Amino acid sequence: MDTIYTNNTLVNLQEEYDKTKIQEIIDELEKELIGLKPVKTRIKEIAALLLIDRLRNKLNLVSGSPGLHMSFTGSPGTGKTTVAMKMADILYRLGYIKKGHLLTVTRDDLVGQYIGHTAPKTKEVLKQAMGGVLFIDEAYYLYKPDNERDYGAEAIEILLQVMENQRE
Numbered sequence: 001m002d003t004i005y006t007n008n009t010l011v012n013l014q015e016e017y018d019k020t021k022i023q024e025i026i027d028e029l030e031k032e033l034i035g036l037k038p039v040k041t042r043i044k045e046i047a048a049l050l051l052i053d054r055l056r057n058k059l060n061l062v063s064g065s066p067g068l069h070m071s072f073t074g075s076p077g078t079g080k081t082t083v084a085m086k087m088a089d090i091l092y093r094l095g096y097i098k099k100g101h102l103l104t105v106t107r108d109d110l111v112g113q114y115i116g117h118t119a120p121k122t123k124e125v126l127k128q129a130m131g132g133v134l135f136i137d138e139a140y141y142l143y144k145p146d147n148e149r150d151y152g153a154e155a156i157e158i159l160l161q162v163m164e165n166q167r168e
Contacts, residue, residue, distance in 0.1 A: 016051065020093045072084055080137075084135045097133065103128055104135045118152075
């Protein structure tokens, strides 16, 4: 079923899909990632969900905003950064982000060494990432419970607050 009739409007899903050129991204993902079938399948499902959500909004149909915050987990070298880049492309082509860039950062980019340094660093990174995708490489290093003078928890608090307040 490629065509849907709704709200007195005929929608050709294949035509809408082709306009976004998402298939190019899916094809690149197939070439760049060996194996990882569940990951590729999930990316396709997310892309389809976002395409339908975009069409529902375009037709003024009631639609809940999909959550766009994602977590990519896996061992080093398993393609997390590649998948994040492809998701950024998909989000951009579907109009969910304005710029389409991927900003990759590490703990050092977010966490300061002294009191008062973490918040400005984290906020600056968030400012740079606006309109695109923020990818925190090895995010698990942000939290170091064994060191009471570590400021990673402050960065996490700021990130969570922004994620909660800016869900789109």
